[in-house]
Amino acid sequence: MSNVVNDTRIPNNVDLASDKKLQRALEQWQPKFVDWWVEMGPEGFQKDDVWLRTAISVESDGWAHFDYVKMPEYRWGIFLADQVPNRKIGFGDNLGQPVWQEVPGEHRNTLRRLIVTQGDTEPASVEQQRLLGQTCPSLYDLRNLFQVNVEEGRHLWAMVYLLHSHFGRDGREEAEGLLERRSGNPDKPRILGAFNEPCQNWLSFFMFTFFTDRDGKYQLLALAESGFDPLSRTTRFMLTEEAHHMFVGETGVMRVIERTAQLMKEAGFSGDVRKLGGIDLPTIQKYLNLWFTLSLDLFGGEISSNAAAFFAHGLKGRAHEEKEFDDHVALEGFHAIDVPRDGKLAREDVPMRNAMNEILRDSYVADCQRGVDKWNRVLEAAGIEYRLKLPSRRFHRHIGLYADVSATPTGELIGKEEFTRRRGEWLPDAADEAYVQSLMTKPVYEAGKMANWLAPPARGIKGKAIEFEYVRHEL
Amino acid sequence: MDPVRFETLPAAYKHWKLDLSAAEKTGVARLVLDIQEEGGLRPGYVLKLNSYDLGVDLELADAVQRLRFEHPEVCSIVFTSGKDRIFSSGANIYMLGSSTHAFKVNFCKFTNETRLYLEEASAESGIKAIAALNGIASGGGYELALACDEIYLQEDGNSAVSLPECPLLGVLPGTGGLTRLVDKRKIRRDHADVFSTLAEGIRGKRAKEWALVDDVVARSKFVETTTKRAESLAAASPRAQAKGAGIALAPHELTRSSEGGKLVSTYRYVTLSIDPKARVAEVVVRGPDHAPPRTGEELRKLGSTANWALRAWRELDDAILDLRFNHLDVGLLVIKTRGDLEKVREADEALAALVKSGDWLAREIQLLQKRVLKRVDVTSRSLFALIDEGSCFAGSLLELALASDRVYMKDDEDHEDEIRVALSSANFGPMPMGNGLTRLESRFLRTPDQVGKLREQTAPMGTLTTGQASKAGLVTIAPDAIDWDDELRVAIEERASMSPDAMTGMEASLRWGGPETLETKIFGRLSAWQNWIFTRPNATGEKGALTMYGKPESPTFDMRRA
Ligand SMILES: [Fe+2]
Numbered sequence A: 001m002s003n004v005v006n007d008t009r010i011p012n013n014v015d016l017a018s019d020k021k022l023q024r025a026l027e028q029w030q031p032k033f034v035d036w037w038v039e040m041g042p043e044g045f046q047k048d049d050v051w052l053r054t055a056i057s058v059e060s061d062g063w064a065h066f067d068y069v070k071m072p073e074y075r076w077g078i079f080l081a082d083q084v085p086n087r088k089i090g091f092g093d094n095l096g097q098p099v100w101q102e103v104p105g106e107h108r109n110t111l112r113r114l115i116v117t118q119g120d121t122e123p124a125s126v127e128q129q130r131l132l133g134q135t136c137p138s139l140y141d142l143r144n145l146f147q148v149n150v151e152e153g154r155h156l157w158a159m160v161y162l163l164h165s166h167f168g169r170d171g172r173e174e175a176e177g178l179l180e181r182r183s184g185n186p187d188k189p190r191i192l193g194a195f196n197e198p199c200q201n202w203l204s205f206f207m208f209t210f211f212t213d214r215d216g217k218y219q220l221l222a223l224a225e226s227g228f229d230p231l232s233r234t235t236r237f238m239l240t241e242e243a244h245h246m247f248v249g250e251t252g253v254m255r256v257i258e259r260t261a262q263l264m265k266e267a268g269f270s271g272d273v274r275k276l277g278g279i280d281l282p283t284i285q286k287y288l289n290l291w292f293t294l295s296l297d298l299f300g301g302e303i304s305s306n307a308a309a310f311f312a313h314g315l316k317g318r319a320h321e322e323k324e325f326d327d328h329v330a331l332e333g334f335h336a337i338d339v340p341r342d343g344k345l346a347r348e349d350v351p352m353r354n355a356m357n358e359i360l361r362d363s364y365v366a367d368c369q370r371g372v373d374k375w376n377r378v379l380e381a382a383g384i385e386y387r388l389k390l391p392s393r394r395f396h397r398h399i400g401l402y403a404d405v406s407a408t409p410t411g412e413l414i415g416k417e418e419f420t421r422r423r424g425e426w427l428p429d430a431a432d433e434a435y436v437q438s439l440m441t442k443p444v445y446e447a448g449k450m451a452n453w454l455a456p457p458a459r460g461i462k463g464k465a466i467e468f469e470y471v472r473h474e475l
Numbered sequence B: 001m002d003p004v005r006f007e008t009l010p011a012a013y014k015h016w017k018l019d020l021s022a023a024e025k026t027g028v029a030r031l032v033l034d035i036q037e038e039g040g041l042r043p044g045y046v047l048k049l050n051s052y053d054l055g056v057d058l059e060l061a062d063a064v065q066r067l068r069f070e071h072p073e074v075c076s077i078v079f080t081s082g083k084d085r086i087f088s089s090g091a092n093i094y095m096l097g098s099s100t101h102a103f104k105v106n107f108c109k110f111t112n113e114t115r116l117y118l119e120e121a122s123a124e125s126g127i128k129a130i131a132a133l134n135g136i137a138s139g140g141g142y143e144l145a146l147a148c149d150e151i152y153l154q155e156d157g158n159s160a161v162s163l164p165e166c167p168l169l170g171v172l173p174g175t176g177g178l179t180r181l182v183d184k185r186k187i188r189r190d191h192a193d194v195f196s197t198l199a200e201g202i203r204g205k206r207a208k209e210w211a212l213v214d215d216v217v218a219r220s221k222f223v224e225t226t227t228k229r230a231e232s233l234a235a236a237s238p239r240a241q242a243k244g245a246g247i248a249l250a251p252h253e254l255t256r257s258s259e260g261g262k263l264v265s266t267y268r269y270v271t272l273s274i275d276p277k278a279r280v281a282e283v284v285v286r287g288p289d290h291a292p293p294r295t296g297e298e299l300r301k302l303g304s305t306a307n308w309a310l311r312a313w314r315e316l317d318d319a320i321l322d323l324r325f326n327h328l329d330v331g332l333l334v335i336k337t338r339g340d341l342e343k344v345r346e347a348d349e350a351l352a353a354l355v356k357s358g359d360w361l362a363r364e365i366q367l368l369q370k371r372v373l374k375r376v377d378v379t380s381r382s383l384f385a386l387i388d389e390g391s392c393f394a395g396s397l398l399e400l401a402l403a404s405d406r407v408y409m410k411d412d413e414d415h416e417d418e419i420r421v422a423l424s425s426a427n428f429g430p431m432p433m434g435n436g437l438t439r440l441e442s443r444f445l446r447t448p449d450q451v452g453k454l455r456e457q458t459a460p461m462g463t464l465t466t467g468q469a470s471k472a473g474l475v476t477i478a479p480d481a482i483d484w485d486d487e488l489r490v491a492i493e494e495r496a497s498m499s500p501d502a503m504t505g506m507e508a509s510l511r512w513g514g515p516e517t518l519e520t521k522i523f524g525r526l527s528a529w530q531n532w533i534f535t536r537p538n539a540t541g542e543k544g545a546l547t548m549y550g551k552p553e554s555p556t557f558d559m560r561r562a
């Protein structure tokens, strides 16, 4: 069990006090981080008391502490999951070798890139969501938004710790860079596409936490397999927190659907649910289409020599490598992928290692499907025939094999022109955006109250009532 | 395999867009790289991420050549990408991986020539080049930028410059990259070392600090800033004062036939015949058949087809490339000329006079002749010049003999008047080799006075008999008329039988005495190392890095240093 120190400036279980140089470096970075948080974090709520959980250890029972805290005073700490004794590299060319506690020279740059790319998504999502508080549908949701935000902040800390502790000057520069890029800024955008897309309303927020945070989950699962042990330990603990973010997304969309179903009943099933101020199911489907496909891009190209190299070198594995797979070398066998050739699809066998991005995407899609099934059960229970569907992986893509082709949500290849013409059938158009926005012009700050378009949650947080004042907002 | 053909024209470009919409007003042309993925010269690879093959480079070479001749209004070029986030990822790795050794070598040589010609267009013709890197420029992509006068990198969190060849592919950035880092941009060798082993490259501030780029510019201001810079370079260029129209470069007219087992390409002034069995090629260059243009107006009226000084040399250029790429078995090129010595000299001097009068087009023609001769210099075939009755090795054409590894001149008292060589002003300056010296200066490194003597001796330039030319050091062997045929047969057979590798290495080592330049380092050092690495198992063996690239397995190296 690791020793937790909580009374220093930077709570940690990595014995930071024994490495003065590292401690000093991180203490220098800390005020810059707080400046970033104040500038780019949730706007308009920095002085409020928010009932938040804070990680204080990595024990499975009681790793978190719940209390009111002002966000800029949140104690972002560094926590690594406990070291697994005698851990061995679980895949690739170095299968069975002891894991690395220090960065192997030949993989330093690659590891740094992987960590920076992951790290960059954490502050990016905070930036994307910074204005959402001003249109919150309830204090319960407002608090969940902030919980996700501060934990993304902590994930940034986790990555910055790795950069500072293992990557020298380059690592420190990269850590600064993580605070300098800005989501959606064309001059200094965040590294990955989906993290530069605006997340302007709460339907997008719920979709984002369901789909995009779930990409995070799968990236973390793959990195948790890494032969670089500090990365593995860091990401394993991040996964604990990530689960809550996906809970927010899954239940958030579910509550939207519940409310819509209820309003549909009131309106009579053929009636226009928009007249009653609900979000109609086709619109929900469009937002699903948007965020699912943006998130698919985050996994990278279907056929990737980088992915093959990461796997070969034992840097990034597959999700649940040990449990889900038998052949951990993956030099034999192929993965069939539909490759667009001259307007048609041709099935090609791609060497397993080169298909690692796609294999991770497979796991992700299956996980998303489980959530969508749950949503559909709500519709079923309400006696509604409409079903939500995950669109084809070929639809609306910007990275990989399908970036240059156009496809319908069912995956049929079509001309660019047809896609442009029919885009509004499949993805939120300006009118949809305006409608959803119109539902969310006024925030709901009254404890226990919900916006009209959203059903209340099943229960409150950590034993507290739904009516609990999760955020003490000074008006 | 289909032979490679080298001609193209802007309307047929697949990969580049030559945008001249602002040229008239601002002097700036834009060359926009937007490579057609499926538009490779050969099947078997996809040109992803703006990666190029020979076809892409042929278009680039054509574009630069045409700008020089056809567009005097263009005084600067902006190189940029038509794709988002990527400028160019360099030579296509799968194309390299699937190419023969000889093709790789020829490909690199051609791309190196194109980059050097781009630099020459800047230095000699005042066409300044700006690399506007609006995305990642890696490998050959960055090497193209290095060949420009100035490099600007977009700051967008993504765009970087890199030379990933060493760490990723186990080969060198072979298009002059390493040489230009330290020789042209004068980047510190240790910074260059770090940069050249960092696969992901360098972006932002540090790229500027290390002089890898001249400036980093925010994405929102990038097009405006780089265009402005190109405009001010254009305005300051002496070419902005150029008077007189340009001329269009017409397509070659030639016939290809097969005669008695020989493959013969007949152009108006050049005939290339290949004897595949003997592994010997012969090129005959015919001298002028018309009076040279004396005024700028006449020069323009003759255009690209009716002027020997341009047409013969363009044809020779095409023939040399054909030989290099399409006839790998040929180890020896015999160079002959046919025509009137005096007319060659006349053409040279008329051209020189027009150049002196400040005619930019005349200068372009002279520079083209220079480039063709350089192309001959770096051609890895044994070159024998044969001087006999009816040949016209004078001035510019004598440079062909001086470019050869050996010069054979027939010694025949009965025909002394018909077997002569002559010098012109072309031999004393306008056509330097890659080492910066004239071919005469390179020839007489031990007796530099000889150059001056030849100049005096031939002013007003007379002609030299076999005896005189031999004495003057212009001839390697002067066989007697009765021995001529046999001597040559034996010499040619002997040469063609030697190890092609040894001959390539030997000739390359002997052709450029004297000082080193960027150019000689690129062809003599960088390329030689690269070509060696290409044959090593660590690059191209079964488990070599180039072979394994993109494959699921990692490369394995023989770790012994050679
Ligand atoms: Fe996260």
Ligand SMILES: [Fe+2]
Pocket: A152, A213, A216, A242, A245
């Ligand atoms: Fe998250």
